Amino acid sequence: xxxxPHTPEEVREMLxxxxxxxxxxxxxxxxxxxxxxxxxxxxxxxxxxxxxKLEGMxxxxxxxxxxxxxxxxxDHYIPAAVDALTMRGEFYTAYTPYQPEASQGTLQxxxxxxxxxxxxxxxxxxxxxxxxxxxxxxxxxxxxxxxTKRRKVVLSEALNPIYRVxxxxxxxxxxxxxxxxxHKNGRTDxxxxxxxxxxxxxxxxxxxxxxxxxxxxxxxxxxxxxxQKAVSIISSYPVLQTLLKTPGQMGADVAVAEGQSLGLPxxxxxxxxxxxxxxxxxxRQMPGRIVGRTQDTEGRTGYVxxxxxxxxxxxxxxxxxxxxxxxxxCALRALVxxxxxxxMGMRRAARLxxxxxxxxxxxxxxxxGVEMLTDGPFGNEFAVTLPVNAYEVIARLSDRGxxxxxxxxxxxxxxxxxxxxxxxxxxxxxxxGILAEMMKGALK
Amino acid sequence: xxxAELKYAKTHEWVKIEGDIAVxxxxxxxxxxxxxxxxxxxxAVGDTIEQGDExxxxxxxxxxxxxxxxxxxxxxxxxxxxxxxxxxxxESPFEEGWMLKxxxxxxxxxxxxxxxxxxxxxxxxx
Numbered sequence: 001x002x003x004x005p006h007t008p009e010e011v012r013e014m015l016x017x018x019x020x021x022x023x024x025x026x027x028x029x030x031x032x033x034x035x036x037x038x039x040x041x042x043x044x045x046x047x048x049x050x051x052x053k054l055e056g057m058x059x060x061x062x063x064x065x066x067x068x069x070x071x072x073x074x075d076h077y078i079p080a081a082v083d084a085l086t087m088r089g090e091f092y093t094a095y096t097p098y099q100p101e102a103s104q105g106t107l108q109x110x111x112x113x114x115x116x117x118x119x120x121x122x123x124x125x126x127x128x129x130x131x132x133x134x135x136x137x138x139x140x141x142x143x144x145x146x147x148t149k150r151r152k153v154v155l156s157e158a159l160n161p162i163y164r165v166x167x168x169x170x171x172x173x174x175x176x177x178x179x180x181x182x183h184k185n186g187r188t189d190x191x192x193x194x195x196x197x198x199x200x201x202x203x204x205x206x207x208x209x210x211x212x213x214x215x216x217x218x219x220x221x222x223x224x225x226x227x228q229k230a231v232s233i234i235s236s237y238p239v240l241q242t243l244l245k246t247p248g249q250m251g252a253d254v255a256v257a258e259g260q261s262l263g264l265p266x267x268x269x270x271x272x273x274x275x276x277x278x279x280x281x282x283x284r285q286m287p288g289r290i291v292g293r294t295q296d297t298e299g300r301t302g303y304v305x306x307x308x309x310x311x312x313x314x315x316x317x318x319x320x321x322x323x324x325x326x327x328x329x330c331a332l333r334a335l336v337x338x339x340x341x342x343x344m345g346m347r348r349a350a351r352l353x354x355x356x357x358x359x360x361x362x363x364x365x366x367x368x369g370v371e372m373l374t375d376g377p378f379g380n381e382f383a384v385t386l387p388v389n390a391y392e393v394i395a396r397l398s399d400r401g402x403x404x405x406x407x408x409x410x411x412x413x414x415x416x417x418x419x420x421x422x423x424x425x426x427x428x429x430x431x432x433g434i435l436a437e438m439m440k441g442a443l444k
Numbered sequence: 445x446x447x448a449e450l451k452y453a454k455t456h457e458w459v460k461i462e463g464d465i466a467v468x469x470x471x472x473x474x475x476x477x478x479x480x481x482x483x484x485x486x487x488a489v490g491d492t493i494e495q496g497d498e499x500x501x502x503x504x505x506x507x508x509x510x511x512x513x514x515x516x517x518x519x520x521x522x523x524x525x526x527x528x529x530x531x532x533x534x535e536s537p538f539e540e541g542w543m544l545k546x547x548x549x550x551x552x553x554x555x556x557x558x559x560x561x562x563x564x565x566x567x568x569x570x
Binding site: 284309318 | 483485501503507508510
């Protein structure tokens with residue numbers, strides 16, 4: 001099916017019916033003063049010139065740095081099959097699959113993606129995805145607000161600060177109360193969160209592993225939330241779900257994630273993938289598209305967008321969300337990535353990432369003055385306290401092609417000497433050794 | 445199929461008065477218009493509803509419609525069975541498909557009797 005809206009011939013036919021000669025005449029109502037005078041677009045260039053210009057720009061990127069940056073976004077290995085399969089032209093359409101008779105392929109791909117992320121998180125239902133992990137978290141909060149008709153949201157300060165900033169700006173005019181429970185030396189303060197949940201609480205928000213890399217079991221917290229009829233929301237790191245206790249096992253009502261680590265390159269921060277999953281009880285609050293599998297009148301399997309009464313084309317004023325789009329291509333990449341690795345491969349990637357991070361922590365804390373900040377079990381990310389401001393060390397090492405990590409002082413007052421480091425299966429032991437040597441040198 | 449003992453709202457809800465309790469549901473005509481219901485959203489026990497305001501919604505396969513309160517009062521009971529079996533509203537709109545019980549004060553005004561409601565759907569059908 002060609003997704004071309006109108007051919008020149010069709011445009012001519014439509015204009016003839018309306019009774020105008022050209023598209024220009026159609027818009028004659030719009031006076032000149034109200035039209036853009038210029039789009040400020042430079043003159044066109046030849047293909048060769050464009051290529052040279054873009055290559056020149058691309059060459060400015062530091063692509064050969066060894067990086068220990070994580071903070072919610074991770075440089076995992078992407079199997080070649082992901083690019084090869086997802087570059088097929090059939091997948092490149094902005095067409096919304098609301099007509100099942102024309103979109104079985106797209107719908108099946110989304111359905112398989114939903115199935116895969118549900119299994120990963122141990123949850124009942126998933127939507128077709130939203131823009132990114134932060135958006136998914138905000139939408140999860142709104143699910144809880146609608147479900148409980150309450151306006152107080154309790155969250156941990158150990159939740160990714162980038163998401164907390166996003167939440168703040170999303171809810172600026174929504175008359176919600178965000179209660180942020182401080183972290184305790186990088187730990188999620190579970191007792192503090194429990195104490196903050198009352199009968200006015202719509203939701204409690206936590207992250208696993210938390211921003212400092214700490215791994216937690218939130219089963220008790222979610223039980224406490226349930227007693228107050230509050231909704232439990234967890235933001236999790238999908239790659240590690242193959243090894244950690246899953247949101248479903250902990251009893252979460254909604255589990256969201258940034259899906260970038262499943263087959264998407266870091267790519268300067270996007271496009272990424274907002275994974276949203278929930279229990280069956282919450283599914284009518286889910287925003288966006290949900291694909292279901294059904295049978296036609298002849299008993300053949302077919303895929304359709306389902307539960308559409310949640311969506312804005314049915315009842316605009318009652319829609320669960322303004323989001324009516326999804327990140328189909330990114331979701332498809334995540335699906336192909338998970339299929340290419342399989343359960344064993346995903347576990348192996350997670351285990352290797354965790355092993356590397358533990359080796360890295362061991363090497364760094366052997367340096368005099370470098371202390372572990374993350375305490376208790378951690379995954380592939382951890383925080384250390386340096387004897388100097390972390391920005392200094394980062395500046396010194398990045399000059400030599402090494403990005404040692406994320407400066408915690410950027411978001412956490414009092415942690416100016418805190419450095420957050422992440423490893424993946426791509427982090428070599430050699431890199432870890434060099435980092436430790438450089439760090440030693442920088443701290444002398 | 446318009447029981448004579450019930451009162452009706454113009455928005456196709458029926459009311460059965462039992463002392464100070466009003467039982468509320470939607471009419472045979474309303475469920476026919478909607479088609480097979482897939483979900484019924486109701487308020488919680490303890491909520492207060494106001495005559496003429498929305499108190500919930502019903503979803504069918506391709507559409508959703510609001511439910512409007514035919515009387516004012518406090519919700520004392522809801523039909524929990526509709527959560528898992530919304531089709532009861534299609535099968536038995538005046539009996540098993542009841543939705544709410546509301547405690548009312550005094551006789552509700554502005555409701556139609558069976559004849560007036562019959563005339564209303566007659567006029568809507570044309």
